[in-house]
Amino acid sequence: MLENLEMPTRNEVEYTLLISLFNHNGVIKEFGAGEEIVDEIANDFGLNEEQRTAYLETVYTKENRVKRSYLWHRLLFRAADSLAKEKLVSRPSKTILITNEREWMLTEEGYNRVLETLHIPLSQKDILPIKSYEVQKVVKKIYEQDRPENYNPIEKNKKIVKVTHEAKLRNRAFRQAILEAYSYKCAVCGMKIYSPNTLQWEVEAAHIVPRSSNGKDDIFNGIALCRLHHWAFDVGWFTLEDNFTILGSKRIYYLPTGFGNLWGYNFMEQLSNKNLTIFLPEKEEIHPHPNAIIWHRKNIFYP
């Protein structure tokens, strides 16, 4: 009887699950009854009511018990289980240790597989907001690092030459930790916008002490800025006071007329506004460290 239902094959479900993970930023909730994702993937396959509600009965003779489970749930679980065996996703029991949620999450390998399938270059991983188990592990470390009182924002052991696999994961983790902490919003102007396909955020994770000066990839040396403010910060048009108010360069007053205008609004003048405080994450422990800000003021900013 079940054969007449013409359910999708496991391979088809595996494929669709991977794509679905990609479309949900690399993470989907464990399939319990009623989870949206179960219906969503069923919709992708155009399953009818009968296919969605068909159930299997497992008879446990010893316990004299019959267990019923939805065939569709079972198919989904089997497909996810098989992806986990291939190391393309992490199991909810493993993901929960880093996200506190029972979720299936793409691994780096799974992420690569999806990008290949969709003909997206691997280099896009630096920009796309897709989570992977390996990167989230580093993100967790970044968030959990104790806030040192005597913080040095500069990496002492200058590690150069090779861009290792770990360094790449670290870059992505830094970016993700900062953007999440600032809710994908520019700390200066509050701009929050993504691409029409919702896959790319405009905001960037800026280093306060730049990478070129061996600035650290941690939460104390980072701040989320829109492209315009990122650029203005990096070239020294503005900096921050220890209390996180914006300090604009005096050179702004000597700019030729019409410079720094955005549709009649002067973006440069805004930077010279006294007492304008930036948006910060709620948790104080992850605010930028004053030592990083002091370094920026001394070395990058033009008073």
Ligand SMILES: [Zn+2]
């Ligand atoms: Zn901005």
